[in-house]
Amino acid sequence: MNLDDMTDSFDRIIRAVGEDVSRDGLQKTPARAAQAFAYLTEGYNQNLEELVNGAIFPSDNDEMVIVRDIEFYSLCEHHLLPFIGSANVAYIPDGKVIGLSKIARIIDMFARRFQIQENMTKEIADAVMSVTNAKGVAVNLNARHMCMMMRGVGKQNSSMTTSVMLGTFRESQSTRNEFLQLIKS
Numbered sequence: 001m002n003l004d005d006m007t008d009s010f011d012r013i014i015r016a017v018g019e020d021v022s023r024d025g026l027q028k029t030p031a032r033a034a035q036a037f038a039y040l041t042e043g044y045n046q047n048l049e050e051l052v053n054g055a056i057f058p059s060d061n062d063e064m065v066i067v068r069d070i071e072f073y074s075l076c077e078h079h080l081l082p083f084i085g086s087a088n089v090a091y092i093p094d095g096k097v098i099g100l101s102k103i104a105r106i107i108d109m110f111a112r113r114f115q116i117q118e119n120m121t122k123e124i125a126d127a128v129m130s131v132t133n134a135k136g137v138a139v140n141l142n143a144r145h146m147c148m149m150m151r152g153v154g155k156q157n158s159s160m161t162t163s164v165m166l167g168t169f170r171e172s173q174s175t176r177n178e179f180l181q182l183i184k185s
Helices: 002-016 028-040 049-054 102-110 117-132 173-184
Strands: 056-058 067-077 083-092 097-100 137-147 160-167
Touching: 002 028, 002 173, 049 102, 049 117, 067 102, 067 137, 067 173, 083 102, 083 117, 083 173, 097 102, 097 117, 102 117, 117 160, 137 173
Parallel strands: none
Antiparallel strands: 056 097, 067 083, 083 137, 137 160
């Protein structure tokens, strides 16, 4: 990631809209915007193995584990506008569990990339499955997309829900229903 290149690019964008980057309020904006974008896309500099960092622990629990209402924000890959929402992630352990904070970190790793919600949902599910070797993984995301609210059709009350079910959650209607019921309560 090259902050100097990003700063120069933001400078050009600000000038292209007709603003004066030398005026008081904008003098440091290109550098601040570059730093913000570096933070918002730090998921490109992360990988699953380093992120999990061995936080997988033996357990005889074989009942559903759910982490609910994990807030996230991402940038739509089509317009680079934010989408903001929450994630619900469940898995059924098969001899091991993952450290609680690692699920939130996995979500952030994928959210902090240029994304579409549909792909992000699958990436999170696949990642949790690969590090836990769980019997099943379920991921549900609900988000509001600024590309739909701030531009285009301008629908202020719209939201998008996506889900991916792997393993037991895909094979068993009752397991899937239990997950969906528990994330509503």
